[in-house]
Amino acid sequence: MNPENDIILKWVEKSSSVLDLGCGDGELLALLVKEKNVSAQGIEIDEQAIYKCVANGISVYHEDLDNGLKNYAENSFDYVILNESIQQVKNPGLVLQKALRIGKKVIVGFPNFTYYKSRIQLFFKGVVPVTPSLPFEWFNTPNSHFLSIKDFEVYCQKNNIKVLDSAFTDGDRAVKLFPNLFAQTGLFLSQSSGILRA
């Protein structure tokens, strides 16, 4: 199992409700249903992924995150997940704000752009980095925003987003020390502080 899913699985409480934004083929939600008996709903933009979700037994809305998420009431879900999708939407700030409104807790996972191997490629080779967590070339990447673990932490501080927990990985390995340098992926369990809503 991939270590990111493992971390998310630990954070999500049993029998809770989960909305996965950019749920792909529904693999993570199916896992959460199986292991944690959650009530799951996905949102996904790719038609082919929708077919896979339904085959995985996951209820999913075919929708663009940038235009959607309007109709849910505040705190509609125990958890809203943005796993590897926040760097792909047009307006990550807005999507995150909406997620924090809809979900009591929000899980955000993203590739860390300032991973040391990325820094080496950028600094010594002078090329846009390609790493296992950022495997695309400049011309075919679905990612439109590049952020580091530090960037996200600063954003949370500035926007009164409470970070309840965080975890960092480098492939299969958990990273404890200097995650902004040594982690390929950062995961945050966050919550709106309430000030955001006012």
Place this chain on the structure above:
Amino acid sequence: MRFKYPISFQSDSIGYERGNMKDNSNIVETKHFTFGELKLDSGECLGPVTLAYETYGALNKDKSNAILVLHALTGDAHAAGYHTGDKNPGWWENMIGPAKAFDTDKYFVICSNVIGGCLGSTGPSSINPKTNKPYGLDFPVITIRDMVRAQKKLIDNFGITNLLAVAGGSMGGMQVLQWAVTYPDTVKTAIPLATTAKHSPQQIAFSEVGRQAILADPDWNKGNYYGSKGPEKGLAVARMVGHITYMSESSMAEKFGRRSKKDPAGAVTKFEPNFEVEGYLRYRGDSFVKRFDANSYLYITKALDYFDVAEGKELSEAFKKVKAKFLIMAFKSDWLYPLYQSQDIVKACKIAKLDATYCEINSTYGHDAFLLEVEEETHLIKHFLNKAAK
């Protein structure tokens, strides 16, 4: 682009082969169920009422595997299989049968002709018991909810208290929504395709053009034409307008282009149907009048126009009591029932906290897509039903 032959609402396609093998196991027949009377939304009573219906597959012991399939504007009870001696199968043959989307090895599928129709169920061309003549315009105004109420009697007659699914496209989809709202305890899952929760002004406008074509035909004779030719021209024009709205600009371009027949003598024809699209529409119109009653067309299109499952309220309000799980499908090139109308249903599902799945299928076939995108629909429906049946 994949090319699919349009198996349209009816069994009169022009020169298209269905590609289905005929065998005796696939022979079906239409049955009839008659009940005393039906109280209508208009306040009037209609009775006795007959429903033409067909069934496919077998009802299981605890009667938990029944699926009600609902037809579109000009469809009928003959959804699948072949009638003895017929070349063409039912209108949803590619979706109903062993190992198909509605797998008749597992499920018991029922389809009935709507009331107000002319294909076996009580409608304006039926005999009015009070006068012993066809109803004509004495037939009461009917609504989508009236159609659904009549279907409920049929389901009750089978002793079925729970429907595993109700499914249909276009007007069939409206009946699906109505079923979920009116009988929340009966409907386990709802599968509305290419449909809307209420008719838009544009949709009403197209209906009205069709109706006006019929009303303007002198042979309509205020609906009193049974025993004579009837408003064939008017009904054919109504059907032609309908067919334009069922296709997309690109599917028409693909299918007909600007191809035309040259007059063999080289003469310039004035208004002969020389463009292929003209010939197609005329053929569709002419063959339609052989199987459909003009008054039924008037009544049913009016039922479509009156349709608003939320009855003027917010749809999410109407969905409050709904218990069904939804599988909603829309088609990108469908401009008659555009995406936003399905998205409105999705929005109501979110607010009402219903479990739902929504897919926008990338099709170029326009509204007709719901009858043509069989592969995509099959995949979604099969898995969805599998889960629902567990």
